[in-house]
Amino acid sequence: MEAAAAIYLTLSTLTGICHGQQVIRDSLNGSLGGKVTFLTTIPPHFNPVIITWKCNVTVTIATCIVASAIVIPGEEYKDRITLNISTGSLELRNLALNDNGEYIVNILKEDATYYLETTQLNVYGLSAGQGVLPPGPLHGTVGQAVEFITNLSPPDQPFVTIYWTFNGKAIINSTSDYIGPGYRDRITLNQTTGSLELRNLVLADTGEYSIVITTASPETINGSTELVVCVGPESMTIHGPDTAEVDTSTLLYCSVLSVPPAQFAWLLNGQHTGVREAGYIIRSVSYNNSGEYTCFAVNDLTGKNVSLGHSLLVKGRSAPPLSPEAAAGIAVAGMLVLFAVALGLYFGISYYWKKTTKHTARADENTRNNDSAMSSSDRGHDEPQQVIQTRNRTSNQLHPGGKGCVYENIRPPIPPPRVNLPSRPTTSKSATTIYNTSLKW
Numbered sequence: 121m122e123a124a125a126a127i128y129l130t131l132s133t134l135t136g137i138c139h140g141q142q143v144i145r146d147s148l149n150g151s152l153g154g155k156v157t158f159l160t161t162i163p164p165h166f167n168p169v170i171i172t173w174k175c176n177v178t179v180t181i182a183t184c185i186v187a188s189a190i191v192i193p194g195e196e197y198k199d200r201i202t203l204n205i206s207t208g209s210l211e212l213r214n215l216a217l218n219d220n221g222e223y224i225v226n227i228l229k230e231d232a233t234y235y236l237e238t239t240q241l242n243v244y245g246l247s248a249g250q251g252v253l254p255p256g257p258l259h260g261t262v263g264q265a266v267e268f269i270t271n272l273s274p275p276d277q278p279f280v281t282i283y284w285t286f287n288g289k290a291i292i293n294s295t296s297d298y299i300g301p302g303y304r305d306r307i308t309l310n311q312t313t314g315s316l317e318l319r320n321l322v323l324a325d326t327g328e329y330s331i332v333i334t335t336a337s338p339e340t341i342n343g344s345t346e347l348v349v350c351v352g353p354e355s356m357t358i359h360g361p362d363t364a365e366v367d368t369s370t371l372l373y374c375s376v377l378s379v380p381p382a383q384f385a386w387l388l389n390g391q392h393t394g395v396r397e398a399g400y401i402i403r404s405v406s407y408n409n410s411g412e413y414t415c416f417a418v419n420d421l422t423g424k425n426v427s428l429g430h431s432l433l434v435k436g437r438s439a440p441p442l443s444p445e446a447a448a449g450i451a452v453a454g455m456l457v458l459f460a461v462a463l464g465l466y467f468g469i470s471y472y473w474k475k476t477t478k479h480t481a482r483a484d485e486n487t488r489n490n491d492s493a494m495s496s497s498d499r500g501h502d503e504p505q506q507v508i509q510t511r512n513r514t515s516n517q518l519h520p521g522g523k524g525c526v527y528e529n530i531r532p533p534i535p536p537p538r539v540n541l542p543s544r545p546t547t548s549k550s551a552t553t554i555y556n557t558s559l560k561w
Contacts, residue, residue: 147240155213158223158239166235170228171208176221182210212241216288252314252331252343259421262351265319268329270343274312277336282314287327292316321349323379352378353417358430364405365437372400372430374415382417390414410434 150156158173173181180194182203191203202211208227212219220241227235252270260266268284282294291300292309299307308317314333318325330344353376360372375398376382386395389411393400402409410433418425 147242149242150212150215150219155211155215156241158210158212158225160208160225160227160237166227167230168208168227169230170226171203171205172226173203173210174224174226175219177224181212181223184208214290216285218288252333252341253329253345255345257346257348260318260321260325260347260349261422262321262323262349264321265317266321266347267315267317268331268345268347269315270313270331270333272313272333272341275335278311279314280334280336280338281332282309282311283332284309284316285330285332286325288330291329318347323349323351325349326379348380350379350419350421352376352422353382353419353424353426354378356415356417356426356428358413358415358428360400360430360432362431363433363435364402364409365435366405366407367437368405370402370405370432372402372413372415372432374398374400374417374428376417376426378417378419380419380421382419385416387414387416388412405434407434 148156148158168186171182171184171186173183175181179196181197182191182193182201184191184203184205186205189205191205193201197212200213202213203209208225210223210225222238223241224236224238229235252272253268254271258266258268279294282292284291284293286300289300290298291303292298292307294309294311303318306319308319310316314331316329316331326347326349328344328346331342333341335341356374356376358372358374361370364370372386374384374386384396384398386393386400388409400413400415411431413430413432414427415430416425416427
């Protein structure tokens with residue numbers, strides 16, 4: 121397509137543009153919502169290569185490359201045109217008010233000759249005066265209703281046709297059952313005055329509304345006005361940080377859905393700041409900027425308002441981020457510390473284990489020694505009763521009339537009492553006497 125356009129510009133410069141044999145008629149008339157056909161009279165031997173249709177010089181309606189049978193419609197003409205590749209004729213349907221104007225056809229034939237012709241299209245009804253509708257814009261609110269009231273008095277004879285359009289697209293036609301997409305159950309047409317009521321407004325209803333009335337005279341009356349559908353303010357959000365550092369800049373932005381645009385005001389800790397824009401800019405943050413910020417928005421046409429709070433905490437400036445080398449050094453130091461701690465724990469546990477083992481062994485040895493000593497002293501207690509009885513009998517035999525060993529059950533054993541020696545004679549005798557006496561015995 122771009123190559124074809126380039127060829128078109130080049131050849132038009134070299135060969136010039138000439139007129140053929142009255143390719144199209146001088147002018148055409150069409151009715152609003154109807155259709156027209158721009159018939160060309162190109163002889164069969166012309167063999168067109170490229171056909172281009174334009175409206176008012178700048179708006180491309182369609183471009184056709186005949187060899188490939190490709191027709192590329194303009195953005196505003198999709199589903200509204202039919203281009204005859206053989207003759208270059210163009211059919212334009214669903215005529216709108218903005219279709220009025222000059223139409224140009226360019227036809228390139230095989231011998232590089234261009235034929236350029238123009239014609240005028242007059243859409244039925246545009247010749248009447250204005251002022252049927254208020255100049256506007258009218259304002260409505262989402263979900264509410266609005267009425268486009270004409271300034272016409274009821275005629276003696278009913279209107280022949282009443283035709284309403286929105287941005288050039290048909291809404292309703294009084295002579296048919298046609299109702300535009302999205303308008304069923306939302307509109308009511310007054311057949312007497314031509315006024316139109318539109319209910320359940322949405323934002324997409326904003327635009328230009330036009331009316332064309334055909335009277336029985338016959339006379340055509342038309343008019344147009346603007347509708348602005350208002351909404352909000354609603355769905356408010358505040359975009360911005362929760363914390364900011366001293367001597368830095370920050371931005372708090374208040375976003376809200378509002379048509380027309382809402383009026384803003386910012387408060388800090390309940391006090392007016394003087395900022396009346398959606399964005400609150402702090403170029404150099406200080407500690408005085410800490411607090412609760414409140415964004416207040418109001419729509420003058422809907423009478424609604426909304427507000428939202430946002431907390432901002434100011435902190436001192438943080439240290440600059442560590443370089444990769446510093447971070448690596450800290451990591452190595454941390455690993456060394458962990459290694460030292462692990463090594464200390466190892467030696468500490470080993471020392472404690474050895475000390476505990478040695479202490480336990482010493483305690484066991486003392487316990488064994490004590491048990492041995494106690495077992496020797498307790499033998500008297502552990503002897504059988506028969507041994508004790510035998511010992512008592514022996515004692516009685518040695519000491520008739522005496523008591524047994526009353527000290528046997530006492531620990532530790534008490535040695536036997538000392539035997540009293542015979543007392544010395546009171547008379548003094550010589551050693552010889554004593555000796556002789558002992559011999560006689």
